[in-house]
Amino acid sequence: MSLVQKSPNDDVIVCLVEKSETPGGVKLVDTKSTHKSSPSDLVDLAKQIQKGNEFVKANTVNQLTVIAEQIRQLQKQARKVLEKSHQDTMLHQAACNMVKKPGTIYYLYQRPSGQNYLSIISPQEWGDSCSNRYLGGFRLEFDQSWTPMEKIQQRESEINLMEKIIQRYNTESAESGITLDILTGSSKEPMKEILAISDQCEET
Structure with a gap:
């Protein structure tokens, strides 16, 4: 049975390895000396446990914060999608x-x-x-779909950018010899060419 001791300085619980008089089948001469622990050892163990707990808590909070922000962004996008759907439906139903x-x-x-x-x-x-x-x-x-007049130029710019990226990708794919086998994963060739094109597009 494991030993549970409380640190002298705080409320951190320190779990020690359970005692055994015959570890590995070998009987110990003095089990008390072997399993003896000083208060300073308990303090050090407690500090290490507390530090580990604090890091786990901090990492959990950070990850949950990121997830919460993603949820807020998704909710914002969902509202935009619903508003756009309402607008398009209204325009299609207009006389x-x-x-x-x-x-x-x-x-x-x-x-x-x-x-x-x-x-x-x-x-x-x-x-x-x-x-x-x-x-x-x-x-x-x-x-x-319907685009408000004040957003037509913005939509055109976005479409032109996407077309440039697609054209660039197709051109560099042909020059690099990227085939359908590579894209579908049936080829053993590495995907370095595709990743390089993706990185270049992100830089521009």
């Missing part, structure tokens, strides 16, 4: 007398009756003759 074509900017208006409708005529083209409330301009994308 419209024409077949909507991707790449076209449509302007959302609201009649005094509360009906929302889409038009290809901008507020500038209407001038003072439009009595309906203007709610915003949106471009219909090829994936049937």
Whole structure:
């Protein structure tokens, strides 16, 4: 049975190895001297245990903090996804007398009756003759999502960047001889080329 002793200085519990009069089948001459421990030994052991506990606690807190931040970011992204879904659904359900074509900017208006409708005529083209409330301009994308006019340039920049990365990857893949076998893992060739391309893209 293991020995449990309390440190003289604090409440840290020190567990000592259980005593045995015949360790390994050999009988000890003086078991008391062999298993004797001084108070200073207990203090040192207690300090080591306490230090280990503090590190475990600190590491646990750090990891939980990172997870909590990731959860907050995921919740933030989830809200954005839901808001975007609500916007796109509202625009698709708005009244419209024409077949909507991707790449076209449509302007959302609201009649005094509360009906929302889409038009290809901008507020500038209407001038003072439009009595309906203007709610915003949106471009219909090829994936049937909608991009507000004020975010079109940002979306174009993001798409151009992604296209450059894909083009660069395809070019360097061809020059490096990266094949489908390598990508699927059926080849024994190392993946150094792919990792190098990824690092270069991150640097740029």
